[in-house]
Amino acid sequence: MERSRPLVALLAALALAVPGVTALSSAARAADADAVTNGGFESGLSGWTCTAGTTVGSPVHSGGSALQATPAGSDNAQCAQTVTVQPNSAYTLSGYVRGAYVYLGATGTGTTDVSTWTPSAPDWQKLTTTFTTGPATTSVTVYTHGWYGTGAYDADDISLIGPGGGGTGQPPAAPAGLRAGTVTSSSVALSWSAATGATGYAVYRDGAKVQTASGTSATVTGLSPSTAYSFQVSATNAAGESAKSAAVTATTGAGTGGGSGDLPAHALVGYLHTTFANGSGYTRLADVPDSWDVIDLAFGEPTSATSGDIRFNRCPAAECPNVESDADFKAAVRAKQAAGKKVLISIGGQNGQVQLTTTAARDAFVASVSNIIDTYGLDGLDIDFEGHSLSLNTNDTDFKNPTTPAIVNLISALKTLKARYGAKFVLTMAPETFFVQMGYQFYGTGKFGGQDPRCGAYLPVIYALRDALTLLHVQDYNSGPIMGLDNQYHSMGGADFHIAMTDMLLTGFPVAGDAGNVFPPLRPDQVAIGMPASVNAGNGYVAPAEVDRTLDCLTKRTNCGSYPTHGTWPALRGLMTWSVNWDRFSNWEFQRNFDAYFG
Known part of the structure; x- marks a missing residue:
């Protein structure tokens, strides 16, 4: 005589026998969660990397704080955060914004990067978009930004809902040893020491993020002659971004x-x-x-x-x-x-x-x-x-x-x-x-x-x-x-x-x-x-x-x-x-x- 099955196994077998019901994937079994840290900006800009902006107590969508940033003529005042995600999984990105030409989006999805925007939101407006991660994707970057020179925008309650990531981990420490190498009238070559646990680096010029690098060197181009610039770098991995390094200053040569x-x-x-x-x-x-x-x-x-x-x-x-x-x-x-x-x-x-x-x-x-x-x-x-x-x-x-x-x-x-x-x-x-x-x-x-x-x-x-x-x-x-x-x-x-x-x-x-x-x-x-x-x-x-x-x-x-x-x-x-x-x-x-x- 066959021994009785445990109740959980029996229910699973019955589910498989019912037409239209399939086994759940490992990703789908993970509980949905919000992958964004400090999406309501209640802890200031903690967790976010912003080219411009601060937190304000009014206007807010909820809680006691929200992001407010003013794009300049050459900067869209982007605030971004790299979060951990599961491969082959569906996510919904949403947030509330105010202002003209405000964007919300995600990059590094491994499939199609997405964004949504509003040309005009005199009061809080919810923006929502969705994406599915690629088969090897373990992190994405979510962001919000305004448009060049179009006035201040506000953002609050940004969330990325989907299967929880595979462990929180820790961002790497800030890189050390940043130095300037070859300098021309329009470029500066930079190098720095590797940061333990880093999978990439971000390069900042005069406080604004201008490019990324996979190794420990980069050349910043498009500079003006006879001009002094300040540079910093940060280290990144799936858990986030480090603090910026100590700054180094370089002055470009005369233009010819x-x-x-x-x-x-x-x-x-x-x-x-x-x-x-x-x-x-x-x-x-x-x-x-x-x-x-x-x-x-x-x-x-x-x-x-x-x-x-x-x-x-x-x-x-x-x-x-x-x-x-x-x-x-x-x-x-x-x-x-x-x-x-x-x-x-x-x-x-x-x-x-x-x-x-x-x-x-x-x-x-x-x-x-x-x-x-x-x-x-x-x-x-x-x-x-x-x-x-x-x-x-x-x-x-x-x-x-x-x-x-x-x-x-x-x-x-x-x-x-x-x-x-x-x-x-x-x-x-x-x-x-x-x-x-x-x-x-x-x-x-x-x-x-x-x-x-x-x-x-x-x-x-x-x-x-x-x-x-x-x-x-x-x-x-x-x-x-x-x-x-x-x-x-x-x-x-x-x-x-x-x-x-x-x-x-x-x-x-x-x-x-x-x-x-x-x-x-x-x-x-x-x-x-x-x-x-x-x-x-x-x-x-x-x-x-x-x-x-x-x-x-x-x-x-x-x-x-x-x-x-x-x-x-x-x-x-x-x-x-x-x-x-x-x-x-x-x-x-x-x-x-x-x-x-x-x-």
Whole structure:
């Protein structure tokens, strides 16, 4: 006779005999639990690694504390936590958020990383997403963050519900021995001692996490020349992240890219009217004072808007009675160069519409511009496309991969010219503010019906030529109010406008129509600030005291006024003005103020 089965075994056998009921997996048998530590932020930021943020007592979703973080122009204020999970298991991530453009997500799932977000949550809103871990996944990283420069966000009661992990363990100790190795103008090599129990490392620059490493070394790139940076590293494993190491400071070398290596640390750039006369009068190139480091000859203009054929027709004697001869003009170019100055041909201007809509126009542009440079022995080229020379197609929403023919062909033409003349070729650009900074709000027209197709249209060109670009001097004049990274509109005529517009270039900013892509910051040695030389030169004149306040704020972070900058840039290249002629008309006020400020 068979011996009786234990009750538990009998019930299991009955379950297997019932159609549709299968044995439970080992993962499913594990009790569901919340894998997040301190998800309500009741213990401050314990367990979380945050690039920015703190805990506040109000507003909160529950309990007595919540996270509040404010993204900067180059940082989304992410708070993250690495937690232990089971392989091949389903998890639900949820949390409550307030603010605009708030994200909740998970990475390292071993399957498909997930995220969810809300564009606007004036009051607490629950975000929820789910994922299944991969067959070898034992940890994931959950995070919340806001969006660059869009204001503070709040988060509370973040949880990850699913099968409990395979043991809590302990995070490793902080790494020791952090040191800086090879330093260039744009990178710093770091190394450190291994931390016991670590499976990876996180690298921090000036307190913000910038990259991860699997070994005990990393090279941080994308840095600005002549700039001091502070670095730290932390160690990570399945149980979490260590404290940060002791900091090490390194200063990058001076920049030499883009043909700017032999410019002075602070340069004065001016446009010289050489093809026309106006109320400012004609100024001979030889009579331009030595204070001017870059002289843009205004202008080379097209034979027609779409021909690409550029001609440099110097001012006729009937219009400019004191115009020099061609031989004297060429001699003046050589004299300026012998004195260390750069003389460029500027293409476009207010009346010179250039639209390279065909490859034939592109090739004509390259040939004709090369002819002008070679004829006069010039140092390079300034792009001053205005009007509708650059207008985005309605479906052109990715500034890193433009499709508008006029933009694609211009990029190709400039790369060809740079390759033809080599490393010493000076390339500058002088777009108006709505061609650049307005891309923060309105990029393209497909999503922003009725907006000007020029909004942000220079961004693809600047991005594509960023390594070859000597100077970008945006025209901070003849412009309406423009929104800065503080989400406030700033108007011409005072320091705040120039501070806000320049801070965007040096910090980087999200591009409105570009699916979350961020326009990267330029090096400070690539940036000069464009201002009118006098009240006669155009709208947006800035008094010398306001010019000084602008420079104080950006290079020293003093005297800043109402706009909160995202950094300090002592290597800011300098100032550009329209124009040398108008400054001479005003007794050299702009030049004299520049000389007094920079010595």
